[in-house]
Amino acid sequence: MALDIRVFPCLQDNYAFLVRDQATGQVATIDTPDADMIANAISGLSWGRLDYIFNTHWHPDHTNGNQALKNRFGCEIFGPQEVSRNAPLDQVIHPGDEIALGETRFEIMDLRGHTAGQIGYVNRDFKVAFVGDCLFVLGCGRLREGSAADMWASLTRLMTLPEDTLIYSAHEYALDNLRFAESLDIHDDLAVQASHLRTLRAQGLPTVPSRLGDEIRANPFLKLPLMEPDFDAQANRFGDLRARKDQFR
Template identity: 40%
Template sequence: MPLTLKTVPCLRDNYAYLIHDASSGRTAVVDVPEAAPIQRALAESGWVLSDILITHHHDDHIGGVADLRAATGATVWGARADQHRLPALDHLLEEGDRVTLGNESGTVIDVPGHTVGHIAFYFPDSGLAFTADSLMALGCGRLFEGSAAQMWDSLTKLMALPEDTLMCSGHDYIKGNGAFALSVDPDNLALQTRLAELEGARAEGKPMATVSLGVEKATNPFLRASLDYLKDRSGQRAATDLEMFAYLRDLKDRF
């Protein structure tokens, strides 16, 4: 059976994700911006938390780890490279390591750029990828620590996953990301359709930060940096794919 996914809004615009394996009863949470909403979601579902998976060190992703760990006794997993600035870790992770949750095993993917120690978690059997602030819905994270080359390499890794993979990002930045995407790719019909659908989802109070990789590749300008059409439209005809990505990231920073 695939893992059951529950999206938990936290803080102002963050998301945490609960994933539950029914056969074993094990439940993990990916990132803990704050503990209380996650504890409420666990109680509503009748699930017992067994594992905490951390993507990166920013406070809006780890701020509730200590409280949640104290309340549940959950095991904490995070990047070996970032252990000096993460809550105490029970398991130190590197690219290619496995995280087992009941009958399913997930893979750790190094995705530096937003931070240098950022990791993502990919569960292939359930078709779930938790990308936090690397690949984001209609965008990507700011380059606070890493380089454009690192982020482009990270996005390239994620783009290689199956297109039906559900990408679960860390924030609802849809409004700003969508406006920027439309400014650089205004003739993209798939983007126009997605933005209209997102407006409907927002009106209904639905989570905004999960979407298939296929839709992301068709609408997210940062994943379309290799397209000649987008380079030509942006006046970057001679740019390499990396140069085009860096151009778009800088443009978004000033948008």
């Protein structure tokens, strides 16, 4: 059976993701940036239910809708322990765990760096990864709680997935990240992706999901550190790039 995935822009630049296991009809939302939008989307799709909330990390723009959606649908909330800092959480999950949405199973991946406990939801059969604020189109998350080494380790874990894995990032930052990547003026692989991204945004379309292989070839936060000989040097180069991006205007 297949997995239905719908992408919805909300708030200023967030994305919400609704995921439905076709075999059983069970539905989950990945994070809860806007409870009303998610509830309306479920109604518009005629899916009629929300069985689970799968949180990636605790930040309010990912968890603020937990209580309202639980009140409305009676759904069960899964996520890392840190979610309880801001919102209700029914079941704590950890990297290495597996959870089920009907007949679809998701592997829980350690994606710490943006926060100390961020996780991702990976299904290798359908080649999808919901990565929260770890990896973005041509970018990566800020180091809010973790170190450069933490984030680089998370990114390298993502890069072990097949290159045709679809990366579902939680924000629309593509054009800002593209400006930074072009300012580095260091590689040619960006040109094709740049044209594609600008076309999508000109049409009001999301740049999410992106393909992991495209990110490996064009995203400076992946491509440039990989030019270094070992993990420590890679993490240091990644940290330097992240600091430059933090100051980029």
